[in-house]
Amino acid sequence: MTGWTADRIPDQRGRVAVVTGANSGLGLATATELARRGAHVVLAVRNTAAGAEAARRIAGNVEVRELDLASLESVREFATKLEVDHPVVDLLINNAGVELLGPRRTTADGFELHLGTNALGHFALTGLLLDNLSAARGARVVNLSSITHKNAHLDFDDLQFVRDYRGTTAYGRSKLASTVFGVELDRRLRAAGSSIVSALAHPGLTRTNLTPRAWEHRGRVGKVLATAGLLVTQRVEQGVLPQLRAATDPEVRGGDFFGPAGWGETRGRVTEAKLSSDAADPEVGKKLWAAAEELTGVRSI
Template identity: 80%
Template sequence: MTGWTADRMPAQHGRVAVVTGANSGLGLVTATELARRGAHVVLAVRNTAAGEEAARRIGGDAEVRELDLASLESVRTFAAKLAADHPAIDLLVNNAGVVLLGPRRTTADGFELQLGTNMLGHFALTGLLLGRLAAASAPRVVSLSSITHKNAHLDFDDLMFERDYQASAAYGRSKLATTIFGIELDRRLRAAGSPIVSVLAHPGLTRTNLTPRAWEHRGRLGRLFAWAGLLATQPVERGALPQLRAATDPDVHGAQFFGPARLWETRGRVAEARLGREAADPAAGKRLWAAAEALTGISYL
């Protein structure tokens, strides 16, 4: 593969990087590469035992902290403890996510699970850490989008998808919401004169453990379809490159969006990706922001 690779990452010594969902998949690769370049990496994970195993595999300067993005109480506890121990945070990678293909499920706070975890949990986390990010030199927030956001649409009258629930559509909505959040965050940071940069990335079609898990409830046939689908995807090491570039390239500016360049952004070298129309709409950004503040009880910018 030509183009931008992890070998082009600048040194990260002296920087504190928080990566959600860092115990496997894209998060593990991202945390590993950041640590390899000298960053102190905080593995923000729901399963701390898996996080400790990941930290051993990484072998660099890494610490494990418990974070369940499907619980606002957990998000608040994590953020408070992290802020107490780290006066400045240089990088926040909002990587963690869930994929469902089964019945509708909810978070501890009653949100549809995919929207609540993938977007609202990260909205709350980012807001609670904003002060520590602003205290750092060249701070950055990276939000993980998906190519599915381009075909999704937010229904603000039914954000929690309580009517006619479809898991795949709900996932697309959660990633559209995440993308809108990342773009709107940049607008608000710029208006506030903040030093924090908000950027986005998506992995194209990448082999991770999320899809097989989502199909598990469908038995042997479901698992067969899941693993067959994964054969058509690119390795996770390649899938993580867009978010690594978004996180570390010194030439990146606010609201940039990175993804694979080939086959409708499903694979290949890292390039700037195309935003869906709704994701770039300032009116959608303003409306989603107001909804997220009301739902999470967290207001910022």
């Protein structure tokens, strides 16, 4: 398999990178590669014990900080403390996510859990860290999308998915919201004349810790489905490359979107990915941004 690899990541010495969900899966792989290239990496994790274990596995300059994206209070506390120790942030990789196919659940603020964690938590975090990012030279924000965004549609009359809840659909909508956010952030940064780059990536079908968890509620059937998933997914070391390229390739421009080149963008070498029509629609971007500002109380750009 040829194409862009982690060996092409430039020297990251002197740069500060914040990676959410960095204690396992794609987040851990991202943090590991950035630290290997010399970056100071902040492992922003909900479970600090798991974060400490991850830090021990990474050879490089890392620190662990608590961040629960399902709590706006936690997001604000994280941003406030980070401002003191790291007033300049070069990379923000919005990697963390949840995928639960059981009953509807909510965040500490009453948001539907997928939307609240995967999209609104990252929206608030990014807004609160824009000053840190603006203080850097050539800062980047990378939002993690998913191929599931392509079949999703946002219902602005029921954004919290109160009616007719389905876990798979809720997850897809949350990843569409994350994607729309990344694209709309690019539009707003350009309009403001900011040097910050907003890029996007998705891992195709990659084996992470989310894969078996997503089917836990299905019992024995879930275990069979999770096992079957191993046959069609790629390893984390390959799935992480799109977001690493979005974060580090010097040629990346605002709005660039990377994913696997294989059939249906499910696996394979890194290439430019395709946005769904909803994700690329400026009107959808404006509506989601307004809704996110109202829900989170974070107004930044």
